[in-house]
Amino acid sequence: MRGKRVRAVCTAAFVAAVSLLTAPLLAQTFPSKPVRWVLGFAIGGAPDNIARIVAQQLTNQLGQSVVLDNRPGANGIVGTEMVANSNPDGYTLLVTSASFAVNPAVYRKLPYDSIKSFAPVTNLASSPGMLLLVNASFPAQTVQQLIEIAKKPGAQFAYGSSGTGNATHLAAELFNARTGTKLVHVPYKGGGLVTNALLANEIQVVFTNPATIITQVKAGRVRALAYNNATRAPYLPDVPTMVEAGVKGMDMDPGWYGVLAPAGTPPAIVAKLHVEIRTALENPVVRERLAGLGVEPVGNPPAEFAPFLARAIKRAAELTRIAGIQPE
Numbered sequence: 466m467r468g469k470r471v472r473a474v475c476t477a478a479f480v481a482a483v484s485l486l487t488a489p490l491l492a493q494t495f496p497s498k499p500v501r502w503v504l505g506f507a508i509g510g511a512p513d514n515i516a517r518i519v520a521q522q523l524t525n526q527l528g529q530s531v532v533l534d535n536r537p538g539a540n541g542i543v544g545t546e547m548v549a550n551s552n553p554d555g556y557t558l559l560v561t562s563a564s565f566a567v568n569p570a571v572y573r574k575l576p577y578d579s580i581k582s583f584a585p586v587t588n589l590a591s592s593p594g595m596l597l598l599v600n601a602s603f604p605a606q607t608v609q610q611l612i613e614i615a616k617k618p619g620a621q622f623a624y625g626s627s628g629t630g631n632a633t634h635l636a637a638e639l640f641n642a643r644t645g646t647k648l649v650h651v652p653y654k655g656g657g658l659v660t661n662a663l664l665a666n667e668i669q670v671v672f673t674n675p676a677t678i679i680t681q682v683k684a685g686r687v688r689a690l691a692y693n694n695a696t697r698a699p700y701l702p703d704v705p706t707m708v709e710a711g712v713k714g715m716d717m718d719p720g721w722y723g724v725l726a727p728a729g730t731p732p733a734i735v736a737k738l739h740v741e742i743r744t745a746l747e748n749p750v751v752r753e754r755l756a757g758l759g760v761e762p763v764g765n766p767p768a769e770f771a772p773f774l775a776r777a778i779k780r781a782a783e784l785t786r787i788a789g790i791q792p793e
Contacts, residue, residue: 495555495734499530502724503548504560505541509657510627511676511758515590515722516560518754522745533560537654540564540628542575549577553729555738558586562674562722563632566777570785571630573792579778583725584732585770587739589746590760592674592720594694595636597707598687600666608690608710611670615646623649624670625659629793633659635781636672636693636717638788643714663687674720675700675759693717700759718780722760723770735767 502520504512513535520531536544541564551557569579577583597608605611615622626634629652641648651668653659656677662668663678664686671678671687675698681687682701691710692698707715724742726735743764745751755762765773 495737496527496529498556499532500527500555501532501534501557502560503534503536503544503557505536505538505544505564506562506627507537507655507657508535509660509677510655511592511674511720511760512560512562512722513655513657514676514758515755515760518751518758519589519742519745522748522751523741526741526745540568540571540630540652542568542572546576548725548727549582551727553584553727553731555726555730555734557727558738559583559725560589560722561725563718563720563777563781564628564630565723565725566718566774567630567632567635567781567785569778570782571634571790571792580775582728584728584730584735585767585774586724586726586735587742587767588763588765588770588773589722589724589742590676590755590762591722592676592760594692594698594706595633595672595674595717595720596678596682596689596698596701596704597640597691597693598663598671598673598678598682598689600663600669601686601688602666603669603688605690606688608705608707608712611690612644612646615648621649622670623651623668624672625651625653625662625668626672627656627659628652628654630790632717632720632781633672633674635784635788635790636715637670638790639715639717639784640672640712642788643712679757679759698759717784718777720760721763721773721777723774739764739766 502516506512523531548559605614624637648670660678663671682689689704691707692704693707693715746762746764752762
């Protein structure tokens with residue numbers, strides 16, 4: 466028995482040593498085939514728009530295609546679970562948003578561990594705040610008018626979100642809690658669908674990141690009533706902050722769009738992915754296109770992104786309690 470244990474220990478040590486030696490070699494040849502970026506949301510949402518810009522530049526850099534695979538469903542959980550169960554070789558990655566941090570607070574049981582199932586790579590971009598928007602035909606011109614109209618007897622207005630538990634859902638419920646309104650939640654499978662619903666007047670109100678809808682705002686098809694940040698958005702200087710509009714306590718973490726690999730992905734490959742993504746984000750054309758969406762490139766290293774995720778999950782749980790959202 467003792468001999469078997471010794472052999473087992475020696476075998477494990479040998480495997481570990483081989484892994485340490487081969488991982489850098491794998492990183493040198495990585496990628497040797499197309500890389501798949503899985504998104505848990507439909508085409509046209511903020512994560513999709515941002516990922517397409519970066520993926521195009523990465524394809525040019527790597528000499529291999531970076532292919533987007535949209536798998537909408539359950540506020541990104543469908544796509545997230547797929548990546549959690551994928552081969553940890555760097556060829557299947559998750560592109561997600563702040564909803565990743567909210568899901569643990571609004572779903573009683575997830576099919577993965579939000580921390581242990583993933584190897585954080587980097588934060589692609591951040592959005593300092595969300596816009597509060599209404600359909601262009603909605604009579605409210607200010608946040609206070611929106612509150613007054615929504616509180617009238619018999620008033621029934623709906624707000625849309627990118628899915629139950631999404632950060633857009635959390636922001637709107639926080640607004641209900643702070644103002645005493647009772648806007649009704651209508652979840653969709655992505656930001657693009659929410660935008661279409663707002664344009665069609667299927668819903669009347671939306672909290673969303675600028676990357677999803679900024680072109681519609683500038684075209685006058687929807688009206689921005691407020692910006693959920695300490696300062697006004699430079700690309701919409703006439704839109705007041707939420708505090709300026711008379712609503713306090715709406716502070717949330719900035720929107721973010723990160724890349725995660727399955728747990729167990731070799732650190733050398735994770736490091737190479739980070740370097741390549743950071744290089745792509747430094748490209749002037751990429752930066753200009755991201756700025757057009759109202760987001761800022763980040764590209765922080767895994768060692769910074771990992772604790773950021775842990776803090777975001779904790780903060781989302783606190784805001785969920787304040788907003789009164791009950792876990793499903």
